[in-house]
Amino acid sequence: MNRFFGFVKKEFQHIFRDVRTLVILFGLPMVMIILFGFVVTTEIRDVEVGIWDRSMDQASISATQKIFASGYFIPAGYLQHEEEIGELFRSGRAKVVVVFEEGFERHLQRENRAAIQLITDASDANSAQLSLTYLQGVLMTYFQSMNQEIEMPWSVNMKSRMFYNEELKGVYMFVPGLMALILMLISALMTSVTITREKEFGTMELLLASPLKPREIILGKVTPYVLLSFVNAMTIVLMGFLVFGVPVVGSLWLLMLECILYITLALSIGVLISTNAKTQQMAMFISMVGLMLPTILLSGFIFPIDNMPKVLQWFSTLMPARWFIVVIKNIMLKGTGFAFIWKETLILLGMTLFFILASVKRFKIRLN
């Protein structure tokens, strides 16, 4: 045990002495969260709105005026045909189109109900969602103020459609996705680099010629990163709450346990990479290309898995991040308990065992 703690102590000394390691370990998650904070802004301004007013009566015209008076929206033109909606979106001249049904005012007065359709270009899902929320807010306020003047309350039936991404998947994905990505990156990249560094600098030769057992070397290397990655995971959860208001609806304990499982998985992948890579550069390359890119692209973090070709869908089941994102989304956003994520947890556990066994088996007790 003394040997093991000696090793862990040495590992911490390496980490806290190397500025680059510290930057990657603590700077990178912060920078990524802040970057996402800029990209996923919760403020909207000057969103271009096209109007297709099929009734051109008093009510629809004053509603249109209200929209543009709100300060959030600017006119992108008045349409005459349905086909123009697509044109407007494709040319990028408008993000939202508001459609008033024919005889808008007449419907309001006679039946006390009329319909407005809000169509958004949801290829940028997040800002589409935001624009819709703001638009609905503006129109609601307007019609409520109208209601005070008449006896029979009007009811406006607003229907929203998200073009290109109807269900608007991926809006709140980024916090679980970011967690999956950062933990995979830090854990796998850092361990694979730190082990190959010992090979590259020749210090592995001395470690091998010592009475240290392979599992002592691996555990000694991995333990500091389990602790540091866990700190990172909690930082992301905290910043997700503070910056984006993403709450942890479910059990925080369950979330922590799942994080530790995923970190262990990522670390064991890192160890496996290091047993195959000869240099730090090679380890970095394998981690980046072999892990980071598939994690970003195939985990459902950015691109919905359902929209992928069948082959890639199959491939995505091999991505640990895919299952971890499901788990985290369930705990954080839906607040479900373990009963709903046991299957994903089991898959993650299985992958972890596989990688640990594979890396211990592949860890060489000699040179070459």
Next chain:
Amino acid sequence: MSLIIDHIDKSFDAVQALSRIDFEVQDGELFGLIGPDGAGKSTLFRIMASLLVPDAGRCIMHGYDVVDDYREVRKIIGYMPGRFSLYMDLSVEENLAFYARVFGTSVEENYDLISDVYEQIAPFKRRLAGKLSGGMKQKLALSCALIHRPRVLILDEPTTGVDAVSRREFWDMLKKIQGQGITIVVSTPYMDEAEMCDRVALIQKGRVLEISDPSIPRDGDDTQLFSLRSNRGVYAYLERVRSMEGCKHAWLFGDQLHVTPKSKDNAEKMKSVMDSWDDPSLQWKPILPSIEDRFMGLMEQESEEHSTNGERI
């Protein structure tokens, strides 16, 4: 018997790195392995340190086979690789403490063993290992290899890249360590270090050419050996001497040339030619061959078949 090397073969792909290496090292012996780069010294040392598996043959360290009982072997050896292999970002004392803990001991426990070596670098104990000079790095590496009181110390070219004064100090330290009853196997590319060992094996191209005791004076072979000195420096004469008709071979040995004429008659002739060079400080005198001369001769013979360059040393 501390170490038994029993007919070891080792090849990498098509290259035969070691062939039929066979020798034994006694308890408490200071055993040297001398040979040029690429002779296979490091490969042999890695086999001894249980880091490589020989293709054929066995290596027994204090009764433990380095392949089958590698765990036991790793407890009793102190290994210092050819390349400086300590942590550059840890300080001197941190490196030492780490290796002490790895071997389940502490610096205090065995301090008496390393005190001679360590006291020389102790003033710099808070300095990072990466910022030490070559000589100090070697002393630190030696301290780390010794800290767990190994029974056999395996040092792969410890003096390579170290200045002449530090080299001399290093060998003095090895003698003291040997005095503590630790068996030492050491390799070097420097012929002049052969004299420091109890016994020396000359290795070239993966073969041991000869094992000898430097303290036993050797009688010259049929042809005599001469040394040539000059206040102007003899290096300038090297090619000139070599191109002389009666010269068998000539090597630079520190500040002198060692010249072997083809025969006694030729020695006379060479002397008279040299007299005409108009250098009054030129000294030409017969000497007894040292172990270096012997090894140079052996390597020359060996190289002639392969037409390689034996001048490196």
